[in-house]
Amino acid sequence: MTIELRRITADEWDRWHRTLDWAFGGLPQSPEERELWRGLVSLDRCLGAFDGDEVVGTYGELSLGMSVPGGAVVETAGATMVSVAGTHRRRGLLRRMMRRSLEAAWERGDVLSALTAAEASIYGRFGYGVAAHSLAARVPKHRVTLSALPPGTDDVRLTVTTPADALERCEKLYAELVTRRPGALERRPGWERLALLDPPAERHGASELRCVLAERDGELVGYARYALRVEWDRSVPGGPVLVRNLDAVDPAGHAALLRYLLGLDLTDRVELMGRPVDDPLVHLLSDIRVSDLQLRDRLHLRPLDVGAALAARSYATDIDLVLSVSDANCPWNEGRWRLSGGPAGAVCARTADPAALELDVRALSAAYLGGTSLGALAGAGLVGEARPGALAAAAAAFGHPLAPWLPHGF
Known part of the structure; x- marks a missing residue:
């Protein structure tokens, strides 16, 4: 049939x-x-x-x-x-x-x-590249401390409440952070409910979610949502602090929240999932070797419209070159595109001019948010340089000061 x-x-x-x-x-x-x-x-x-x-x-x-x-x-x-x-x-x-x-x-x-892919190997054949990775950490509380605290950490006031009671304030702070880091998702109507999703059947022995707020002079500078799973071995308590979200607008707020999570009683470790690869915790923890840091693919991305996608972002340095793009799944993207722009914005349009770089859409996808260098992709044979110097110029322009990050799945 x-x-x-x-x-x-x-x-x-x-x-x-x-x-x-x-x-x-x-x-x-x-x-x-x-x-x-x-x-x-x-x-x-x-x-x-x-x-x-x-x-x-x-x-x-x-x-x-x-x-x-x-x-x-x-x-x-x-x-x-x-x-x-x-x-x-x-x-x-x-x-x-x-x-x-x-x-x-x-x-x-x-x-x-x-x-986001259940199996990492599936979607490359459809032109998706891994545009953002994430970091997981399992921090043993009794072996790791914060090696340094940013100025102002002790001035941050912490209070604990429920995610529902703090939702409006936390979502406002989240919205302030979206445009700072590539890959972040705007929370459109209805998406705020994701922060409250905590079905008892899926807690697997953990507590209900709690929310700790970090404030300075009455202004919210960060928050973390977390649960506890206390595990007793005879009469000795242990178990994880399970961190779902940790967002802060400044270093002191971030450090104050991390210090609070590391100090919670009756637990022996803090587990964080889906963090950005350049999360400040990498530089704050006294011993990352025992903190079991793991890198994972997170966001698989591809342009649907190469011209519109390249014109939508800005570039770290001025750029003016022609890309020859192959795209077997979206043939309307095939061909040569002139990209001209810089920190203030860009334009991208079809051209008949000779190509400076040649690449498949999967490589362009991986480099698009600035998390993977075009130079590294060229080293793997995925980007070809047709004009001397074009690769170095493009790699510099496509970079971004912060690693791309997908804050939550979908």
């Missing part, structure tokens, strides 16, 4: 989502989490692959705003809830869903497509 690919209807959502649940291990999401994502995902962006009445493939999409170098927030299609049933592998279903969705997002005017 021919497998039909089409948008799903409201009454097909439950069947569609059950297929997704089974693809990710068979355990259904909690009712709270399922309700949240149902409210954020638009049905007109959800594809189903149907073998008769059976749903055998899923693809969801979110409307996102992502910060790029220079502070602009760019329309981004967030691919999510992607799966193919085990009975229907090797039939090209994923490729069909991806290509149809990429084209539809481009026609809508989205500039970028982004996703």
Whole structure:
């Protein structure tokens, strides 16, 4: 029977989502989490692959705003809830869903497509590059201290409350930080609920979430959301402080929050996930060797419109060169593009002029937010220099002072 690919209807959502649940291990999401994502995902962006009445493939999409170098927030299609049933592998279903969705997002005017990958090796063949990594740390509290404290740390006042009671203030602070770091997501209406998602069934022995606020002269300068899981070995307490979010507008606020988390009683470690690779904790902890730092791929990104994407960001130095881009999945991006700009902005348009650099869209995707050097990609054979000096100039221009970071998944 021919497998039909089409948008799903409201009454097909439950069947569609059950297929997704089974693809990710068979355990259904909690009712709270399922309700949240149902409210954020638009049905007109959800594809189903149907073998008769059976749903055998899923693809969801979110409307996102992502910060790029220079502070602009760019329309981004967030691919999510992607799966193919085990009975229907090797039939090209994923490729069909991806290509149809990429084209539809481009026609809508989205500039970028982004996703987080359950398996890191899947999406490179669709032109996605790893544009941002993340850091995980497991800090043993009794072996690690803060080696230095920024000026003003002792002037920060800490109070503990519930995430719900502090939500409005924390979301306002988060919004101030979005344009500082490439890869950050603008929280559009409904997304603030993500900060409160804490279903009891998924705590796995941990406490409910708490929120510690860092204030200076009554102004919020940072916050952290965390839970405790106290584990007793005979009569000796241990267990982790599980940090979900830690955001601060200045070094003193960040250090004060980290010191508080390291000082909580009845626990023996602090576990942080999904942190930026240049997080200040790397320089504050007295011993990173025992803090079990791990680097992971985080944000997979690709331009839907090369010209619009390159023009949307600013550049660290002046740049004027022609890129020859290959893109098998979005053929409208193929060809030569002249990029001219600098710290104040840029323009990018098609040209017939000779190329200075030659690269596949996957390499351009990895370098786009400034987290991966074009020079490093050239060292792997993924960027070719057609004009002497062009690689060094482009690598310098594409850089950014802060590493790109995706603060939360989708």
